[in-house]
Amino acid sequence: MDPLDVISNxxxxxxxxQPIYGADTQNCIGIEVVGRMNLETLHSLEFFFANDLVPDDYLLEVDNHILIQALDEVLRTKFDGGIFINRHPSALLSDDPENLLTILQSYEEKGIKLSKVVIILQHQLFYGFxxxxKNLITYYQTYGIKFAINSVNDKLINLEKxxxxxxxxxxxxxxxVQQLHTASFQDLLNSVIYVARKIGASxxxxxxxxxxxxxxAWKNGGRFYQGAYLCKPQASITKANYxxxxxxxxxxxxIRGxxxxxxxxxDMTNLIQLRVESAINKYKLGEDINSFLLSISSELNSFCFRMYICDEDGFQQSANLFKLYGEQWELQHQYxxxxxxxRPYFLETVLKMQSNDQGQLSDMYRDIETGEKIRTFSYPMSNGNYLYIDLSYDFLFKHNELLF
Structure with a gap:
């Protein structure tokens, strides 16, 4: 279908x-307004708004036409949730900001609060502007209007922007993001979540x-959810699945899972701690730290591949005790x-151990030298020393609870 078909019809x-659901209420907290063209069949207007060749005045005309009908529907149904509207950034910037504000304020007089309005922008459509x-967003926000930015797409995003x-x-x-590899998507998502936390965005x-x-979505800090699994777009707000x-x-x-x-x-952390405590009590730490590591390796051999001892500032006091193959251990004195x-969280972990005198199990991370995904169990010892035990991936793999 040609974009001109939209303007002429x-x-x-x-x-x-389409309903949007809140994680806290688990009910419909808002609706997103999407455009459709009802000819012989119903057509989505995504092709129209995603076409870079469509002039801004055409985009504005269609956007405003949809918006006014949607706001009338909100009034008719007395809907009190959020109203999420899509705007093309180029069209929004090319228009006088008072034009959209005038439309919204005319409905504010009829009972629709500006604080209920959320304007959604596509991140990839405003590079260079x-x-x-930013100035436009700040201006609208002074009136209580909120902004949502659709941040992840098939192009790299600029987190600083x-x-x-x-x-x-x-x-x-x-x-x-379906075309992205799962691990790539998770890495990208973690970066976006970090930015969201820093700026206070949902x-x-x-x-x-x-x-x-x-x-x-739930596991990655989602406050709002939407999609066909929950409810498809409806012709009327009253038909939405609240x-x-x-x-x-x-x-x-x-939650249960x-x-x-x-x-x-x-429980597994407690079990590891008991094993470590037993080994430490059996072979008391003396002046020869490396000999101590060799002694306790026989007790901890089944679940670790590397051990070393540091002081509270992170300076390594021992060599690395590294398992080469099978049961063979080697002291690597160069460490x-x-x-x-x-290292991230190193000093924080030390302070936690000082506070509660308990061992700490790290999150999963990729080891710099071996390239394998591992966890590290750290344990407070005497004289301000701390034992670090790297758990092997084979051990983690046998215990699913350690793989997340």
């Missing part, structure tokens, strides 16, 4: 409404088509004296 362009867009724009909501569209996940994606049973049922399952994993992880305080 503007009377056939109508809004559809961040400064102008995303942080500079400081949207109220960061949107993740699963449809846009995470909003769209395009959820099954329970697996819903779990990913009480979403799949969401409520799944979240209960997610996560608690089970955490309990199993806690003595190295400092590991630069």
């Amino acid at each position: 503007l009377d056939k362009v109508i809004p559809y409404f 961040e400064k102008e867009l 995303l942080r500079h724009l400081s949207p109220d909501i960061i949107k993740i569209d699963f449809k846009m 995470m909003y996940y769209d395009g959820i088509i099954d329970s697996i994606q819903l779990r990913n 009480e979403c049973e799949p969401l409520k049922n799944d979240i209960v399952k997610f 996560e608690k089970s994993k955490l309990i199993a992880l806690r 003595k004296g190295r400092n590991w305080s630069w």
Whole structure:
């Protein structure tokens, strides 16, 4: 379909409404307004708004036509949730900001609060115009209008620019990232979540088509959820699924599953601590630290491949005791004296051990030298020393609770 077909059939362009659900209420907290054209069949207008050749005035005309109908529907149904509207950044910037504000304020007089309005922008569509867009966002935010930026797409994103724009909501569209490898997507997602936390933005996940994606959204800090799995776009707000049973049922399952994993992880951590304490008590730490490591290796051989001892500042007091093959251990003296305080969470972990006098199990991470995914168990010893034990991947693999 040609974009001109949309302009010439503007009377056939109508809004559809897709519910957005809140993680806290687990009910519909808002609706996203999406454009449809009702000819002989119903057509999505994504092709129209994604076409770079469509003039800004055409985009504005269609956007405003959809918006006014949607706001009328909100008034008719007395809907009190959030109203999420899509705007093309180029069209938004080319227009007088008062024009959109005038439309919204005319409906504010009828009872629709500006604080209920959320404007969604596509991140990849405003490269090079961040400064102008930042000023516009700030201007609208003074009226209580919120902004959501759809941040992840098939191109690399600039996290610093995303942080500079400081949207109220960061949107993740699963449809846009299906081509990414799972690990790549998770790395990218972790970066976006970090930015969201720093700027105080809520995470909003769209395009959820099954329970697996819903779990990913829930596990990755999602406050808002949307997608065909929960409810498809509807012709009327009244037809929206306000009480979403799949969401409520799944979240209960997610909570139970996560608690089970955490309990199993806690129990395994306690078991490792008992083994370590037993070995330490059996072979008292003396002046020869390396001999001590060799002694306790026989007790801990089944689950670790490397051990070393550091002081509270991260300076290594011993050699590395490294398992080469099978049961063979080797002392690597070149590591003595190295400092590991630069590692993420190293000093924080030391302070935790000082505070509770208990061992600490790290998150999963990839070891620099072996390339394998490992965890490290650290344990406070006497005289301000700390024992570090790297758990082998084989051991982690045998205990699923250690692999997340």
